[in-house]
Amino acid sequence: MVGQKEAVREMAVALAKKLAGLKVGNILMIGSSGSGKTTLMSAVEELLAANPALALRSTVVRVHANVLGEEAEQGHPGEKLLRRLLDRARQQLGPETPIEKLLEQASHGLVFVDEVDKIRSQVGGQPNIAGIRAQEALLTLIENEAVPFTLPDWAGGETINVDSSGVLFVCAGAFEGLYDAVFHRVTYGKDQGALKPVTVVDETGRAHEELQFSLRDWLKHEDLFEYGVSPQFLSRFDAVVLLEALGEDDLLKILAESSDSGLRQSQAYFASFGVRLEVTESAARRIAREAAKQPRLGARALKEVLRRIVSPLEYDPKGVAGPDGVLRIDTDRVEAALARDAKDTDSSSSVGGWDQSYPAPSPGS
Template identity: 30%
Template sequence: MKYEKHIKLDEALYTFKSANPYFEKKTEEIFCEDLMNHSEQIDCAVSKTMFQELSYNSYNFQVLDKSNILLIGPTGTGKTLLAKTLAQCLDVPIAICDCTVLTQAGYIGEDIESVLYKLLKVADFNIQRAQMGIVFLDEIDKIAREAKGRSMFKDVNGEGVQQGLLKMLEGTIVNVPEKGGNKNPRGETLQIDTTNILFIGSGAFPGLDKIINERCCKNSLGFGAKISEPYDENSTDGRVLHQCDPIDLVKFGLIPEFMGRFPVHVCLDALTKRDLIMILTEPKNALLEQYRALFEIDGIELIITEEALDVIATKALEKNIGARGLRTVIERILLEPMYETPGSNVVAVLVDKKAASGETRPRLFRKEELSKAIHV
């Protein structure tokens, strides 16, 4: 049984690495380690529950605590994809939750318990399966508390949400409304134990690099003093994020108690042009293969040259929105061919360097023209 489990875990690790070939080695190591730890924690919880039901002594069972993860990186670097791949490898439900709509209990907005209702819904209201799932808290940097003196009202979207999440992150039994929505004292509730639910926080944390730079590059006076370079707000170098400490996140606006419940910090660098080309071509569900399949529905072959891929990646990099910029660039290039070719006698669409850069339109080939173009 244990041998079969390790075989499945090895397959999951291989799936994770092959689906995300462009992630740096350090990020891959941390996530693969957490994948194995969460798998062991689930097995330990199931075994302990089974022995308790059989009235056996569970004293010798070692309790494995979870390690919640905080993802820090620019937009479009694959933070959500990491969490989805992790859930797919472990075969557990995952709920993607937006922190910007959460408010403290009693105020307009979604209550904190709504994140567990979403997980319960994904698990088809199977409480036992939901209690071993993953909750992905997206845009977690948006619930940072406001600076002192900025607002005269109570911070119900920031610090109030952080305080409400504390017990849920650590592990407790939460009463979740059976039909969703905000809590109603007279409504029916379901009890969910969050002890084995893995929470993954994610955010871009704009301005965090400046806080880290101020801590690490303090100027000193006197002869021989080391003078640091001035901070550049337009810099895209994300390597400074790897020097992030909890004290920097506290200065950003996350309360210390909240930070203590995310012991694992993963910093993602901004994608390079080489990374964007890999995203276009190498993953199982690569963006280029999606557009090829879209054209194949009408019996049309999509041909994109290597030089065109380089231009597309360069244009996407200039937009500074990560991998999401690739689809924006490709949509603009293929807009006219996708509109004109269905139902016509066109059998191939060629996107070369000039077409990718916008100098010319993509070339459309009829059946008799395609063989001549290939020989040329």
């Protein structure tokens, strides 16, 4: 995991408390696409699974919020989520484990809800029934000491009450559009003029006015209500954590280090032809710089930039490699690929990620 200190810390403290058997508040993570939300969740999952002592004390399930929405439409989505925890606990502790022990383990589980922004209660002013039901379903589990739950057949099939107040919920979503909505509110919208332009002097010594907007400074609960997070649902989270837009240095690190980066995948492909794909240091930086121009894509932009460079080379790996079997990506190759693409399409996006500068609005725009 690169960067995202605040989110990592919040998660680490929550886990430490949880493993110590203390009460932990639920966490809501907001961060643009490719900022590392899913990566953080799976890192926690892996961490807990890798340590046998921890694995036996922590039952984790990760669900896509869309699935909760679908289950909400079929009824009993909360119960389905509990069932997942129970099944997972049974997997961990073995099928011989008494149901009381399994329920105890499940009721202290950790539930990751990914893409939680997909269960908005309204979209564009229209109510989103699946979203409303899914939020309600989560509400029935959060802080509830008596959730009616029908035991699976293998455990007798009767209906009992389960105390789910010990389940920790960590929800994450990109909340696409939230950034623009808040920016709009504090510039042209309801709180017009709240965000004041600042004077910035550029490299050439010229001064201009700029709006420096950071979601962190302006996000209010009301913005999330308007987005479609119900007040009751939001009130169940003790911490709302904003992930940062990844900068050039972070992206460079991810490109070089991340085991599931596009670079590793490309290297594996070329290696299967006996070709070693190398990226020079300066070329890697150039790639990171290009990717940083698309803050909305986060680290996903790396894959996109890399694809533009590498895909023309994939057809004939041996043909494009040097006699030593090495295919070296240097700055020239990167520049050539980017220039070629710039002619085809204008791939740079003008709107930014979570923290970045906008030109000051001209009157009447």
